[in-house]
Amino acid sequence: MSGGTFAVLGLFSDAHRIVDAANQIRPRRLGRLEAYTPYPVHGLARAIGLAPSRLGRLVMLMGVIGAGLALLFQGWVSAVDYPLYTGGKPLFSWQAFVPVIFEVTVLFATFTAGLAMLFGLNKLPCFGHPVLHSKAIKDITRDKLALSIEADRAAFDADAARQALLDNGAESVELVPVPIYDRPLSLVGLLRTIAAIVAACVVAGVGLYAAEKLIPIVPPMIHMHDQPKLNAFRESAFFADGRGMRPAVAGTVARGHLPPAFTSPEEAGTLLGNPLPLTQTIAERGRKVFGDHCAICHGLVGDGVPLLSRAYGGKPGNFLSNEIRARPEGHLYGVLMLGKNAMPSYAADLDEDDRWAVVHYIRILQRAQNAKDEDLR
Numbered sequence: 001m002s003g004g005t006f007a008v009l010g011l012f013s014d015a016h017r018i019v020d021a022a023n024q025i026r027p028r029r030l031g032r033l034e035a036y037t038p039y040p041v042h043g044l045a046r047a048i049g050l051a052p053s054r055l056g057r058l059v060m061l062m063g064v065i066g067a068g069l070a071l072l073f074q075g076w077v078s079a080v081d082y083p084l085y086t087g088g089k090p091l092f093s094w095q096a097f098v099p100v101i102f103e104v105t106v107l108f109a110t111f112t113a114g115l116a117m118l119f120g121l122n123k124l125p126c127f128g129h130p131v132l133h134s135k136a137i138k139d140i141t142r143d144k145l146a147l148s149i150e151a152d153r154a155a156f157d158a159d160a161a162r163q164a165l166l167d168n169g170a171e172s173v174e175l176v177p178v179p180i181y182d183r184p185l186s187l188v189g190l191l192r193t194i195a196a197i198v199a200a201c202v203v204a205g206v207g208l209y210a211a212e213k214l215i216p217i218v219p220p221m222i223h224m225h226d227q228p229k230l231n232a233f234r235e236s237a238f239f240a241d242g243r244g245m246r247p248a249v250a251g252t253v254a255r256g257h258l259p260p261a262f263t264s265p266e267e268a269g270t271l272l273g274n275p276l277p278l279t280q281t282i283a284e285r286g287r288k289v290f291g292d293h294c295a296i297c298h299g300l301v302g303d304g305v306p307l308l309s310r311a312y313g314g315k316p317g318n319f320l321s322n323e324i325r326a327r328p329e330g331h332l333y334g335v336l337m338l339g340k341n342a343m344p345s346y347a348a349d350l351d352e353d354d355r356w357a358v359v360h361y362i363r364i365l366q367r368a369q370n371a372k373d374e375d376l377r
Contacts, residue, residue, distance in 0.1 A: 013171060020168070033149060063105045
């Protein structure tokens with residue numbers, strides 16, 4: 001059924017002119033202003049009285065919710081439901097959760113942006129909008145800009161709206177009626193639409209599958225697989241020695257990583273002393289390094305009782321034994337640098353301050369488990 005006039009529509013060719021027209025017509029309150037443009041026009045939203053979009057706040061809120069849920073879920077799984085010790089790290093190691101937190105945050109934010117923009121704010125799809133049935137829609141979807149004064153009350157003055165658009169530079173004006181729908185949406189029509197969409201998806205999927213099977217020698221992104229490059233471990237005719245990877249200059253060392261001046265822990269014990277002062281900060285740093293790298297094998301108090309199951313066949317050293325207590329701090333540092341028995345070198349995993357800090361902490365554990373009388377006063 002018809003409901004009378006929906007709006008009066010004016011066409012413009014110049015973006016500045018439609019913004020000026022909206023600023024002039026809006027204070028007259030002739031109706032609800034709306035604009036239809038084939039490209040964004042700066043300042044037009046403010047000119048027709050649109051409030052700032054709530055989309056940004058919605059995306060921010062859902063992104064924070066997604067990040068929080070990802071953090072809580074991973075923390076619950078790792079620390080409560082299925083706790084696992086990994087390399088002596090704390091059960092709630094949030095640093096390892098960051099990739100999943102990022103992905104879930106993006107997922108929540110993206111879906112919120114798309115769904116809220118389409119269905120919540122823009123109220124799309126809207127196939128029966130009256131402007132879609134206007135004569136001006138062909139020009140609007142090409143290069144024209146339209147300013148619409150839409151009826152927002154029963155006493156809508158279409159003549160005054162038409163004159164206002166003409167007075168403010170509209171090239172042509174059209175009266176847009178509320179369309180008459182002879183065939184309202186039916187269940188059969190809805191089912192036919194859904195069936196057509198499903199059929200199109202099936203045809204597209206089968207077609208792509210058949211195309212890849214028909215031409216198997218052209219996989220997607222073939223240029224990403226075959227790039228002109230030199231593999232470092234392949235032969236190369238460019239260099240005289242035929243090696244693709246060039247050897248380092250004799251005597252070269254990595255910046256900040258001088259090779260140790262000792263060849264055994266015993267030699268390190270005679271050459272080195274701990275350069276770090278024993279402070280609360282250094283002790284805390286050593287405790288953290290010990291917990292992350294050493295406690296898994298040597299035990300939380302350094303008594304050589306590992307946190308691993310009986311399947312672990314190694315025999316880690318007992319830091320509380322008289323033998324290790326008598327060794328100089330340089331010896332402990334040398335073991336960290338060179339490794340010993342089944343223990344690998346930690347030279348690449350810990351910097352120099354971390355190594356000396358954990359040596360301090362080992363001494364603290366030894367003193368705590370072998371306290372003297374003056375320590376108990």
